[in-house]
Amino acid sequence: MMLLRPPGVYRPQSDTSLLTGALGQALARAGIPAGARVLELGTGTGAVALAAARAGCEVVAVDVSAPAVLAARVNARVRGLPVRVLRGDLFAPVAGEVFDVIVANPPYVAGDADPAAVRGRARAWEAGRDGRVLLDRICQRAPRHLTPSGTLLLVHSALNGVAATLVSLRAAGMRASVVARHREPFGPVMRRRAARLAARGLLGPGQRHEDLVVVRADRIGAPGGGADGGEEEGHARERQPA
Template structure:
């Protein structure tokens, strides 16, 4: 998939265990570039990984950038990648909810864990993608917190799989007063994680036996009133 950041993958420092930029990252980055966010915005990148989307926010003109990841390695990698590109971002290591409630943001971008998993608790590297049986363990919390974090006329962009019920994301954001819509889609081949659990996904009727691709969506939520 086209990388709108024009950053070679190898140019981003990524220690072992840190989620690599891939199709969902670039789909969200493209939606960000096309979102028409005014220059001077205050941006928040949750689940930052290597910091790729925080870099994207800076490149479209964000005045301040805050990034957060629960992984110490990811937070360190994001801090270095941002500094190497001259972005003086504020990087936090911890649960994503720790950065909410302190500031209002003009832009929130999120590539959360969203892969349905047989186990409710994700450990180690799997924290970057596993999200409970319905893929919503993190998404539901995120959708409840994001609306109150947006400044007037602020925008949230969230990417996840169609396996994780985009309709529920849309409904929750709308219930919290946002205007919400799907603004980007892509169909991509199963990666290693989905290939490894294809039998479970089939047995639990989340996919058909012949499925070997998943649909990714970017959902945009706009604060149109307070």
């Protein structure tokens, strides 16, 4: 699928495909209602939001990047898909709203940069010392934006700690497990910082691959939710620069 992607907007990659596939399975098999309200956090070009809209969902997409918001709006408009695209920080633009499904592909690459100070294309991957700056915020805040039978689908690298995500979501009263995993080699950003991450114990000796995981979390009592007790740990993955 050809998408408008201005400079600095995250290019859809393996994590995008993994999340889109998990969303499709959830919509097809898990009892999520027709016309479900879907929120995508960190929409980028809008690839996942467009897939949800094509499936008949009512979609809201959010991104902090002005070029990403523009790209997602144009990509939706030229396809005639009714996606509401808002600019802002995570849940701020949808305060007080609830959704049947929340999907998120946030920045998650571990590094030394302060994500709040990053500008330009690095905004799409820089996520603090352990890569969890946005992941932790999503895990903490997503439950209050879900309907009583709502579902969260969250993609990140196993380098960030799968167990930390599962524990956080379960502590919030959700049933959480890993529902998809994909291994791939490091891209240029991770290759440049692999030695530093290995020195901090985040990578194994000579490790040059990482795993992407999709974590699914359902409000307790939601139909078709993942079993409690999925995979706990893995390896790693990165967002490659455009």
